[in-house]
Amino acid sequence: MPSSLLDLSPNESDEWGPIGQATLFEGIPFQSFARTERLNKAADFVSNRQERYNRFQPVRQSVFAFEQGNEKDFNLVDTTKVQPHRGRRPGRFVLAIEPLFDVAEGFSLLFVRGFVHCIKHSSSRSPCKFQRPDRRLNQPTPLQQQPQTKNKNLVRDRQRQERQLRNKWNQAAKRRGERYQRRDLGPSIDVDPNWTLVREFDFSKLSKPILEVEPPQDVYLAGAVHCYDPSYDSLRPRTAKPLRIPKGSKRFVTPTTSKDPIMQEHMTRGTANVFITDDLLAVIMVASRSIYSWDIRILKENGMVVFDRADMSRLEYLSVHENGPNPHFSKDNSHVNFQQNLNRESTFVNQLFQEQCWQEETASMGNPDPFNLSRHSIGYRYRLWDLDDGVQIMVRCSHDGLVKTKTSKHFTSLCTINEWFPDLNQETGWRHLLETQRGAIWAASLKDNACKVARWVVQAILAGNREMKFGMISRKHPLKASPHEILTVESISTAKLAKQTTVQMTNGWGIVRSIIDLVNRQDDGEYVLFKDPAKEVLKLFAVPEAHGDNGQDVKNDEEDQFGDANMLDEEDFI
Numbered sequence: 001m002p003s004s005l006l007d008l009s010p011n012e013s014d015e016w017g018p019i020g021q022a023t024l025f026e027g028i029p030f031q032s033f034a035r036t037e038r039l040n041k042a043a044d045f046v047s048n049r050q051e052r053y054n055r056f057q058p059v060r061q062s063v064f065a066f067e068q069g070n071e072k073d074f075n076l077v078d079t080t081k082v083q084p085h086r087g088r089r090p091g092r093f094v095l096a097i098e099p100l101f102d103v104a105e106g107f108s109l110l111f112v113r114g115f116v117h118c119i120k121h122s123s124s125r126s127p128c129k130f131q132r133p134d135r136r137l138n139q140p141t142p143l144q145q146q147p148q149t150k151n152k153n154l155v156r157d158r159q160r161q162e163r164q165l166r167n168k169w170n171q172a173a174k175r176r177g178e179r180y181q182r183r184d185l186g187p188s189i190d191v192d193p194n195w196t197l198v199r200e201f202d203f204s205k206l207s208k209p210i211l212e213v214e215p216p217q218d219v220y221l222a223g224a225v226h227c228y229d230p231s232y233d234s235l236r237p238r239t240a241k242p243l244r245i246p247k248g249s250k251r252f253v254t255p256t257t258s259k260d261p262i263m264q265e266h267m268t269r270g271t272a273n274v275f276i277t278d279d280l281l282a283v284i285m286v287a288s289r290s291i292y293s294w295d296i297r298i299l300k301e302n303g304m305v306v307f308d309r310a311d312m313s314r315l316e317y318l319s320v321h322e323n324g325p326n327p328h329f330s331k332d333n334s335h336v337n338f339q340q341n342l343n344r345e346s347t348f349v350n351q352l353f354q355e356q357c358w359q360e361e362t363a364s365m366g367n368p369d370p371f372n373l374s375r376h377s378i379g380y381r382y383r384l385w386d387l388d389d390g391v392q393i394m395v396r397c398s399h400d401g402l403v404k405t406k407t408s409k410h411f412t413s414l415c416t417i418n419e420w421f422p423d424l425n426q427e428t429g430w431r432h433l434l435e436t437q438r439g440a441i442w443a444a445s446l447k448d449n450a451c452k453v454a455r456w457v458v459q460a461i462l463a464g465n466r467e468m469k470f471g472m473i474s475r476k477h478p479l480k481a482s483p484h485e486i487l488t489v490e491s492i493s494t495a496k497l498a499k500q501t502t503v504q505m506t507n508g509w510g511i512v513r514s515i516i517d518l519v520n521r522q523d524d525g526e527y528v529l530f531k532d533p534a535k536e537v538l539k540l541f542a543v544p545e546a547h548g549d550n551g552q553d554v555k556n557d558e559e560d561q562f563g564d565a566n567m568l569d570e571e572d573f574i
Contacts, residue, residue, distance in 0.1 A: 185339060187533050188293040188314050195541040198527070199518060203288040203536035209510030216383040219271060219394065220262055222367040225379035226358035228401040228412060228469070232489045237431045243352055243473060243484040252351055252376040253316050254279070256309040258299070260396060261370050262382060267304065272384055272394035274516055276307035281395055282458035283315060284515065284529070285508030289451040291322050293533035301524050305516060317343040318350060320420060324448025336481045342420055345481045350416040351376070353471045353486065354400055357414060363402050379411070381463055387513050397463035410466040413494075415456050417445045418484065419474035430474050430487055441472075442490060446501065457503045460494045468494055515540070 235241060257263055257275050267275060280296055284307075294315055297308040309315055320342040330337040336345070355376060365379045379399035386392055400414040419430045433441050446453055460468055470490040476483050518540065519527060526543045 185292050185314075185533065187530075189295045189310070189528070189530065191530065191541065192543075195528070195543055198522065198540040198542050201514075201538040201540075203538075206288045206511055206538075207507060209514050210506050211387065211510040211513050212506055213385055213387060213509050216385050216395075218381060219266065219384050220367065220382040221365040221380070222262065222382075223369045223379045224362040224364045224377045225399050225402045225411065226377065227361045227363065228403045228414075229357050229359050230403075232357050232471075232486070233469075233491060235486060235488045237434050237487045240431075240485040240487050243349065243486055244356055245352060245482070246355075249352075249375075251348065252373065254398070255371060257306055257396070258308050262380075263394070263396065266382070266394060267306070272392040273303060274305045274307075274387075274391060274393040276393065276395055277309075278395055278397045278459045278462050279315065279455070280307050280309060281462065281512065282455040284512055285458050285505075286451060286454040286503070287511070287531065287538055288536070289323065289454055290531055291451070292319060292531075294531045296529040298519055298527040298529060300519055300522065300527065303520075305519055314343075316347070318346040319343055319449070319452050320346050320418070321448045322452060323450040324444075336479060337421065341481070345420070346416070346418055349418050349473055349484060353416045353473065354414045356486075357469075357471075357489075358401065365399075383462070385509075387509065387516070391513065391516055393512070393516075395462060397459070399463055399465060401469075403467060411464065412467045412469055413456060413460040413463075413465045414469050414471070415453075416471040416473050417449060419472070421475075421478050430472060434472065434488055438488075445472075450501065453497075454501050454503050457494065457498050457501055458505070458508060461498065461503075461505060465494055468492055468497060 232241075254277070257277050257280070260277075263275050266272065283290070283294065283296065292314065295310065295313070296315075297310055299306045299308060317340075320339070329339055329342075332338060333340070335341065362377065363379075365381070369377055370380065379402075381397045381399065382394060383397055384392060384394050399411040401412045403410055403412050430441060456468065468491075470492070472487045472490065473484050474487055475481070476485060515529065522542065525545065528541045528543055530539045530541060531537075532539060
């Protein structure tokens with residue numbers, strides 16, 4: 001038994017442990033740590049968790065501390081968050097795909113929203129085996145193979161649904177193409193190279209000018225207003241009335257500003273320094289909604305500005321579906337569905353509707369009719385607006401009818417929206433839809449005729465007409481411009497319709513004032529405000545005196561397009 005521990009130690013030749021001074025680990029730093037301290041990771045690629053832990057630990061000086069540099073210079077792992085998809089959300093379509101590997105019996109591969117799913121078939125259905133086709137042998141894919149007998153009905157239903165969905169997509173694409181199809185009637189006037197371009201107005205900038213005006217002052221009242229027949233308010237497609245065309249009737253066109261005897265008298269008196277009619281003023285106020293080309297003559301002389309309309313101008317005719325799709329417009333100028341022929345038909349229908357809704361009872365405005373029209377008699381109201389800075393504008397407004405109730409009476413505007421291509425064979429025409437979807441037909445008509453309706457709203461506001469009545473008129477035959485039927489009459493307050501069509505009079509007065517200020521800064525002479533047929537731009541041209549008779553050529557062109565526009569009988573429509 002050993003007497004001490006030294007006896008247990010081996011000999012020098014067999015001893016273990018470090019002998020002498022260790023030279024292998026010289027120069028390596030060493031730092032002791034407590035058992036309560038946590039050891040850092042050997043490789044920490046994501047330092048967020050460690051940073052949160054270090055916030056609650058005291059900072060200790062360590063020889064092992066790593067001096068962190070710019071993290072953006074080098075990253076081993078991308079820790080940035082994945083941005084969500086901001087585009088169109090992918091549809092929930094389930095499509096069978098052709099796998100590139102064999103699938104076990106009883107399973108199928110489906111591609112759903114970017115992921116491949118392996119689906120097991122139920123016992124009631126036969127398993128679908130996918131095999132890799134040989135492209136060199138032109139073998140059909142599993143989707144092209146003939147279905148089994150038990151699944152024929154399922155495949156037939158799926159193919160039928162695919163055809164219906166494909167037809168729906170094709171029809172939607174066709175409607176989009178028709179809606180954005182370019183419609184061009186050409187320029188309303190030939191721009192002479194000798195004309196000087198004063199300024200261009202982009203439609204995008206016409207919404208910026210704003211002008212608040214005071215209530216107008218009535219200067220002169222003339223004419224007589226017929227009372228409206230209230231029996232037309234109860235019309236329905238089942239009780240439609242035919243639109244009568246009196247023999248020997250002629251088209252009525254209100255004279256332009258320079259040919260109005262009342263306007264000429266007030267020009268001599270100097271009542272105002274700007275003269276214009278309500279139809280021309282409405283065209284300028286809602287110019288940004290127009291698509292067809294138009295022109296307005298402006299004459300400046302001795303500080304007086306007169307807005308005039310050329311003879312046989314396009315502004316004498318109402319547009320049809322100017323802001324809507326045109327799937328049935330014909331390119332043949334002799335066809336009834338040609339654009340200019342439709343405009344002419346709409347103008348005639350609007351005049352005939354007004355005359356048919358009138359009663360024999362009339363209300364005098366106080367002075368005789370300045371144009372001596374006995375059959376088509378309407379009321380005229382000449383009003384004066386103050387546009388600040390010494391600019392006073394005199395406008396001739398009109399009243400189409402007078403509505404009498406048990407408690408009150410008010411003026412109204414009579415307008416028409418005609419269905420020029422009725423679908424008589426299917427239940428998609430106005431005669432059927434006005435009974436069940438009256439609001440939808442009304443909203444679609446306002447959208448397709450936004451420019452024309454906005455002009456009517458502005459004219460009603462200028463005249464002070466509290467109510468507007470729209471006659472929904474349709475052809476009896478799609479390919480004949482006559483006869484017509486009055487299906488129903490829509491009555492709506494002017495203020496409500498102005499809100500629905502977003503007509504802002506403050507913006508309209510701002511546009512008019514901007515044009516007047518621009519003309520006043522020019523020299524005396526003749527100017528033309530022209531809407532470009534290809535661009536959404538208004539152009540103001542200065543016309544030299546030697547080229548002031550250019551409108552005669554335009555008049556002859558319009559007469560060739562519209563024919564004898566003064567006569568209004570049934571032969572003109574056919």
